[in-house]
Amino acid sequence: MHNTGEAVSTITQDLDQSGELRRRARERTPGGVHSNVRLDGPDVVLARAKGSRLHSVDGVDYVDYLLGQGPALYGHAPEFLTSAVHEASCDGLIFGGQSELEVRAAELVCETLGWAEMVRFGLTGTEAVQAAFRLARAVTGRTHVIRFEGHYHGWLDNVLLADHDGAWEAASAGQVASHLDDFTVLPWNDADALGTVLERDGERIAAVIMEPVMINSGVIEPETGYLERVRRMCSRHGVVLIFDEVISGFRVGPGGAARRYGVTPDLALYGKALGGGYPVSALAGRADLLNRIGTGEVNHSGTFNAWAPGMAAVIATLEHVRDEPPYTSIMAHGGKLMDGIREIGESFGESLRVEGLPVAFHVSFGDVEVTDYRSLHQLDLKRYASLASVLVEHGVWVARRGVWFVSEAHGSAELDDALTRFEMAFKDWLGR
Structure with a gap:
């Protein structure tokens, strides 16, 4: 298991500025967002993105594995x-x-x-x-x-x-x-x-x-x-x-x-x-x-x-x-991240399914062979979506649908932060 002794500030931060901006957004924008894909997203307002991290208006940093739905191959704003x-x-x-x-x-x-x-x-x-x-x-x-x-x-x-x-x-x-x-x-x-x-x-x-x-x-x-x-x-x-x-x-x-x-x-x-x-x-x-x-x-x-x-x-x-092809770096980081997530699931006795390509992979709960849409939906996708919300609270920015994207900007510091925060989030989620 990963070291959880160092506190992660994301779970204790107040989201006052995000809350006020989201209130204002809902007054002038349907649902407060400009794409319906974001309707079920985190109730957070972001201030900037650099490299592999997002930073909210409330001073919270997130290790980003959504990457704007995938475009940021070299990370944000290289x-x-x-x-x-x-x-x-x-x-x-x-x-x-x-x-x-x-x-x-x-x-x-x-x-x-x-x-x-x-x-x-x-x-x-x-x-x-x-x-x-x-x-x-x-x-x-x-x-x-x-x-x-x-x-x-x-x-x-x-x-x-x-x-x-x-x-x-x-x-x-x-x-x-x-x-x-x-x-x-x-x-x-x-x-x-x-x-x-x-x-x-x-x-x-x-x-x-x-x-x-x-x-x-x-x-x-x-x-x-x-x-x-x-x-x-x-x-x-x-x-x-x-x-x-x-x-x-x-x-x-x-x-x-x-x-x-x-x-x-x-x-x-x-x-x-x-x-x-x-x-x-x-x-x-x-x-x-x-x-x-x-x-x-x-x-x-x-x-x-x-x-x-x-x-x-x-x-x-x-x-x-x-x-300067990024693929060797991305594959190495993605492979270690996938292995680490699996290990965390096993340490809690949970069947976390982590499959796909290291450049983009999918996380969910279940133990079935997935070859198409129908078999994918034999997994417990709703259970993972609830975990994803807690991951964001702990500073790991991911999509509720289970797809994780990796960029060239993700390095050893991000890997350590992501797995430490994932473990803390998992423990917190299991206790709810």
């Missing part, structure tokens, strides 16, 4: 990134025309991925998904798309889903349910199920979209041979294979999941780590497909697409991925 963006900002933000920065950024994306021939930049992963759908429908002349249970592709009407007693339906009031009619939802990691649908309906299916490693829910890897079979079936039926690598891209390695698992999609979507924390997304893929946008046949527009500071962020991030 000097190489903020300097590059500041320099670019001094020369202008948006031009309404082309810049050298966007040319260099596009070249770096394609070189770093190793398989993509062209790229179009945007701001968010949500909009990149929609661009991929439009392009796939244009090149195939078909309308239907196959997707998978538990995979997240944005919050718009045609992609936002919720599981209602086994049926995947609209997740929000006001959502137009008919916009989901062109989608079939299948269990992931089940190539036979996909093959059955493609054999039956292949002539009307434009695309298959998936997270090639299911990080958003459970950090679940593809089973051996699964992606290869999907690739072969899509090619046989003339279906565009789309990898949603908004989370996995550049996080699981310089070539993303496509290179990690050795399977090349037709199109792929990137975001989050692509800009190191700045809002940038990308649609990348085969030139013969993306050129349909370049001719004007398929529309893809946006005032802030390839905005200059965002392109500077892409260049700075990917140059560091090339010249």
Whole structure:
């Protein structure tokens, strides 16, 4: 067990300033937050983020394993990134025309991925998904798309889903349910199920979209041979294979999941780590497909697409991925952190399940083999969510859904603090 003799101030700090700011926020902002993902988040107001830590307005520090939902591959506000963006900002933000920065950024994306021939930049992963759908429908002349249970592709009407007693339906009031009619939802990691649908309906299916490693829910890897079979079936039926690598891209390695698992999609979507924390997304893929946008046949527009500071962020991030790759450091820290969390659970006689990749992993309670959304939900996810709230109280900033992200900025001091605080939080949580 870890040394708990040194008091951690986070559990005794008053949150007076956070409380007052949260009260004011609720008066002018629905729910007091600007993304519904944060509605069940900690009732804390943050003042700054640097490296691997967050600091609240109340003077509390948190070891951060959420990393803004994953973008901060090198930690918060690394000097190489903020300097590059500041320099670019001094020369202008948006031009309404082309810049050298966007040319260099596009070249770096394609070189770093190793398989993509062209790229179009945007701001968010949500909009990149929609661009991929439009392009796939244009090149195939078909309308239907196959997707998978538990995979997240944005919050718009045609992609936002919720599981209602086994049926995947609209997740929000006001959502137009008919916009989901062109989608079939299948269990992931089940190539036979996909093959059955493609054999039956292949002539009307434009695309298959998936997270090639299911990080958003459970950090679940593809089973051996699964992606290869999907690739072969899509090619046989003339279906565009789309990898949603908004989370996995550049996080699981310089070539993303496509290179990690050795399977090349037709199109792929990137975001989050692509800009190191700045809002940038990308649609990348085969030139013969993306050129349909370049001719004007398929529309893809946006005032802030390839905005200059965002392109500077892409260049700075990917140059560091090339010249100072963070993956060895991240893997080492993540592996030790995973082992330490398991050991703490065992020391209290609890079955803490810690699985995934050291760059991103999942923590919950249970002892089942997890291969897809259904098996993930055989774990006691609600019990872990309650633990996550106590972890935040003790200075470990994590998501209630169980996904932990690791950055290059996490070092030995953070590892020691995180495990010490985790143990104290666990003991406190068990006593409640």
